[in-house]
Amino acid sequence: MSSTHTGIEWTDKTWNPTTGCNKVSPGCLHCYAEALTKRFPNNFKNGFDLTLHPERLAEPLKWRTPSRIFVNSMSDLFHEDVPLDFIQNVFEVIHKTPCHIYQILTKRPERLLELSSHLEFHENIWLGVSVENQNYVERINYLRQVPAAVRFLSCEPLLGELNLDLTDIHWVIVGGESGQKHRPLKTEWVEDIRNQCQEAEVAFFFKQIGGRTSKAGGRLLDGIIWEEMPDAWKQHQRKWGNTPVKLKVKKQNLAITA
Numbered sequence: 001m002s003s004t005h006t007g008i009e010w011t012d013k014t015w016n017p018t019t020g021c022n023k024v025s026p027g028c029l030h031c032y033a034e035a036l037t038k039r040f041p042n043n044f045k046n047g048f049d050l051t052l053h054p055e056r057l058a059e060p061l062k063w064r065t066p067s068r069i070f071v072n073s074m075s076d077l078f079h080e081d082v083p084l085d086f087i088q089n090v091f092e093v094i095h096k097t098p099c100h101i102y103q104i105l106t107k108r109p110e111r112l113l114e115l116s117s118h119l120e121f122h123e124n125i126w127l128g129v130s131v132e133n134q135n136y137v138e139r140i141n142y143l144r145q146v147p148a149a150v151r152f153l154s155c156e157p158l159l160g161e162l163n164l165d166l167t168d169i170h171w172v173i174v175g176g177e178s179g180q181k182h183r184p185l186k187t188e189w190v191e192d193i194r195n196q197c198q199e200a201e202v203a204f205f206f207k208q209i210g211g212r213t214s215k216a217g218g219r220l221l222d223g224i225i226w227e228e229m230p231d232a233w234k235q236h237q238r239k240w241g242n243t244p245v246k247l248k249v250k251k252q253n254l255a256i257t258a
């Protein structure tokens with residue numbers, strides 16, 4: 001589960017230098033990462049306890065095709081038990097592999113902001129916060145203060161209507177919940193968010209309606225698949241294309257313990 005191709009529509013690969021987490025808000029109730037640790041216990045010796053994997057830090061150095069990489073699909077990089085120097089190591093790998101875009105999503109934007117003055121936000125880092133209902137829009141105010149090239153929202157699983165201030169936000173992803181106990185999505189909520197994005201000229205990506213499986217409800221909204229990406233993605237593609245590149249950095253040149 002450290003570095004795999006993914007079925008997530010808005011990314012290409014996952015990279016999990018940490019695994020495990022704790023639940024912090026209603027969006028965590030049916031946490032996909034926790035379910036995977038239970039399903040594949042042999043792959044997760046510590047279960048869903050927060051675990052650092054320094055041996056995985058150098059993995060992106062092997063990936064030569066420019067890709068969008070979702071950092072920590074199995075955890076939260078800004079979890080309170082991830083030390084600052086480990087996060088700095090992750091950022092250093094990102095800095096050394098500019099052909100990739102790294103998408104970091106957190107439900108702990110307070111810690112992200114607290115540590116941000118100790119981190120270098122290279123242009124290939126996109127930072128996002130999860131906003132599942134109106135009680136958590138405050139997370140966006142923390143994100144807005146972080147100097148990332150792209151700031152994004154993941155409204156998944158969307159659990160209610162959202163009234164968003166999209167100032168200085170570049171991308172909004174929306175998705176419904178899937179699984180046996182999924183909480184249903186109302187398409188009116190999604191249409192309303194799409195309209196807010198259009199009004200604010202923010203890229204809008206609709207991942208799925210959800211249901212018993214992730215594909216059950218499809219992903220059409222008003223008969224259209226919405227998969228807009230921030231302008232920074234087109235610029236990145238123009239610069240790097242999609243053919244393998246030669247990386248000039250070796251694992252031993254990184255100040256990481258792997």
Ligand code: SF4
Nearest residue numbers: 021022023028031107
């Ligand atoms: S923050 Fe993310 S990884 Fe952590 S418990 Fe919640 S949903 Fe799962």
